[in-house]
Amino acid sequence: MDFLDIRTFLLGVLLLLVFRWLLGRPKNLPPGPWGFPLLGSIPAIVWGMFRGSEPHHQLHRYAAKYGPIFRFKFLNKTVVVLNDYALVKEAFQHPQLSDRPKNIFTEFLGLEGVGASNGEAWAEMRRFCLTVLRSFGVGKSSFEEQIGTEAEELIKEMAALGGKPFNPKPFLGNAVANVICCVIFGKRYKYTDEEFKYLLDLLSRNAKLAGGGGAVMVNPSLRHLPFIPFAELLANFNEITCFIGNIVDAHRxxxxxxxxxxxxxxxxxxxxxxxxxxxxxxxxDGKHPKASKYGHLSERNIVGTIMGLFAAGSETTATTIQWALLYMMVYPDIQKRVQAEIDDVVGRNRMPRMADIPELNFTRAVIWEVQRLANIVPLGVPHAAASDIYLRGYLILKDTFVLPNMWTIFQDPKHWPEPELFKPERFLNEGGEAVKADELIPFSTGRRSCIGEHLAKMEIFLFFAFFMHQFTFKTPEDSPPLTLKGKGGLTHSPQPFELCAVPRG
Incomplete structure (x- = not known):
C-alpha cells in the first residue's frame, strides 16, 4: 500500500468515526459549546483563568449564549449546567437528580459518609445527622447561647488588639469552627491552638484547590493534567482524615x-x-441491642460523615462573615445604618438576640445582599443523574454531572435590577420590612440542600450583629485599596485583607 492509499484509508476511517458519532448521538441533548477532542471545554476555561477570569465567569458567558440549560464536556464527563432558579428548584427536587458523583473521598481515600453517599444509605445518614444535630440544639433558638458565647470570645480577641490592623480570616475560621466542634466533638479549640489552626488552613487551601464546583474532587481524571495540584489536595485530605480519626479513637x-x-x-x-x-x-454493657433505625451507620462512614459536617460547618460560614466585614468597610454608610438600627432595637446595654430579628430589617437585608453578591459557592455542589431523565424536554443521560450556576442566578437582572450593585434595599418592601426573595438560595435547594443551613443562618446573623454592635470596622492606614474581586475555587472567598476593629462607645 503506497502513501496515497494509506492517506485515503485513514481519511475513510476518520469519516466513518465521525458519521458513527453523529448517527449515534442521542437526540434532545441540551445545547452547548463545541469542545476539543478529549479535553472538551477545559482549554476555554483555562484560557479564561489566565486572563483573570474564573470558571463561573466562563459558564456565565455560556449561559448568556445557550440559555437556562446547557451542557459541555469536561474531559470524559458531560456536565449539564442549570442557570435559572425555577429550573434548579425543579431539578433538585427530583429523586433521579439527587445523587453525588463518584469523588476523591470514595475513590482515593476510601471514605464514605453523608456527603458522598447516594440512595438509601444517603437518605438514612442525612436523617440521622439532622435528628442528632437537632437533639443537641442546632437550629433551635436555645442554641443561640452557644453561638453567642463563641462570638463574645472572638470579640475579646479583637478588642485585645486595640484597633491595630489584623487579618480576620483565621479568627473567624476558628470561632465558627468551634461552634460545630462543640456539637460534633464536645469541645472548642483555643485561638492559639497551632494544630487546629493548621487544620483550618488545610480546609481553606483545599477549598481553593478543589476548583469551581469541586471539579477536581469529583473528576479524578483531572489528576493527569500537569497543572492540577491533585497530589497536594489528596495529601491535605489525608491529614484532615487523620485528625478526625484520632478524635474518634479518643471518643472510643x-x-x-x-x-x-x-x-x-x-x-x-x-x-x-x-x-x-x-x-x-x-x-x-450486657444489654441486648435495640432495632436500629440507622442500619447503614458503620465504621466505614463515621469519619467521612464527621469530616463533611465539620468542613461544611466552618469554611462557608466563616467566608460569608469575612465578606460581610469587607463590604462594611467598602460601604461605611451602610455600616452606620446597620449600627444605628441595632442600637435602636437592641440598645447598648445588651447583645443582639435571635428574638430581635423581626425588627432588624435592614440588618437582615444587608446579610442577604452580601450572600447574593459574594456568592460563596458560585457553582454549587455537583449532582449526578441516577438514570436517564428528561428535564424541560432535554435528555440528561445517566451519570451526567448537574451543576447549579448560582453565579448566573444571583446576577439575573430579571430578578435583581442592577445586579452588580450592592443594594440591600432590594430586600425591603414599601413598609421597610425585610422580605427574602425565593431566588436567593445560598444553601442550595431540594433534597440535598445544606444540612447545616439553620445553624449557618444563626451563626451569620449573631456574629455579624455582635460585631456591628461592638465595633466599627475601618481600613488600616497605608492599606492597599480594598477589592471586592474574589478568589475562585469551591468557595468564592475575598482577596486577603486586613481591618481595624475600633471599639464603639
Missing amino acids: KTFNADDLKDFTDVYLMEIQQNLARDKDRMLP
Whole structure:
C-alpha cells in the first residue's frame, strides 16, 4: 500500500468515526459549546483563568449564549449546567437528580459518609445527622447561647488588639469552627491552638484547590493534567482524615453509653448497636441491642460523615462573615445604618438576640445582599443523574454531572435590577420590612440542600450583629485599596485583607 492509499484509508476511517458519532448521538441533548477532542471545554476555561477570569465567569458567558440549560464536556464527563432558579428548584427536587458523583473521598481515600453517599444509605445518614444535630440544639433558638458565647470570645480577641490592623480570616475560621466542634466533638479549640489552626488552613487551601464546583474532587481524571495540584489536595485530605480519626479513637476510649456527650458519641452508639445486631450478640454493657433505625451507620462512614459536617460547618460560614466585614468597610454608610438600627432595637446595654430579628430589617437585608453578591459557592455542589431523565424536554443521560450556576442566578437582572450593585434595599418592601426573595438560595435547594443551613443562618446573623454592635470596622492606614474581586475555587472567598476593629462607645 503506497502513501496515497494509506492517506485515503485513514481519511475513510476518520469519516466513518465521525458519521458513527453523529448517527449515534442521542437526540434532545441540551445545547452547548463545541469542545476539543478529549479535553472538551477545559482549554476555554483555562484560557479564561489566565486572563483573570474564573470558571463561573466562563459558564456565565455560556449561559448568556445557550440559555437556562446547557451542557459541555469536561474531559470524559458531560456536565449539564442549570442557570435559572425555577429550573434548579425543579431539578433538585427530583429523586433521579439527587445523587453525588463518584469523588476523591470514595475513590482515593476510601471514605464514605453523608456527603458522598447516594440512595438509601444517603437518605438514612442525612436523617440521622439532622435528628442528632437537632437533639443537641442546632437550629433551635436555645442554641443561640452557644453561638453567642463563641462570638463574645472572638470579640475579646479583637478588642485585645486595640484597633491595630489584623487579618480576620483565621479568627473567624476558628470561632465558627468551634461552634460545630462543640456539637460534633464536645469541645472548642483555643485561638492559639497551632494544630487546629493548621487544620483550618488545610480546609481553606483545599477549598481553593478543589476548583469551581469541586471539579477536581469529583473528576479524578483531572489528576493527569500537569497543572492540577491533585497530589497536594489528596495529601491535605489525608491529614484532615487523620485528625478526625484520632478524635474518634479518643471518643472510643472514653465512650459511655449512658452519657452520650456529642454527635460522635451518638454515632459510635449506633455502630455498636449495628455490630451487635449483625453478630447476634449483646452489647459491652450486657444489654441486648435495640432495632436500629440507622442500619447503614458503620465504621466505614463515621469519619467521612464527621469530616463533611465539620468542613461544611466552618469554611462557608466563616467566608460569608469575612465578606460581610469587607463590604462594611467598602460601604461605611451602610455600616452606620446597620449600627444605628441595632442600637435602636437592641440598645447598648445588651447583645443582639435571635428574638430581635423581626425588627432588624435592614440588618437582615444587608446579610442577604452580601450572600447574593459574594456568592460563596458560585457553582454549587455537583449532582449526578441516577438514570436517564428528561428535564424541560432535554435528555440528561445517566451519570451526567448537574451543576447549579448560582453565579448566573444571583446576577439575573430579571430578578435583581442592577445586579452588580450592592443594594440591600432590594430586600425591603414599601413598609421597610425585610422580605427574602425565593431566588436567593445560598444553601442550595431540594433534597440535598445544606444540612447545616439553620445553624449557618444563626451563626451569620449573631456574629455579624455582635460585631456591628461592638465595633466599627475601618481600613488600616497605608492599606492597599480594598477589592471586592474574589478568589475562585469551591468557595468564592475575598482577596486577603486586613481591618481595624475600633471599639464603639
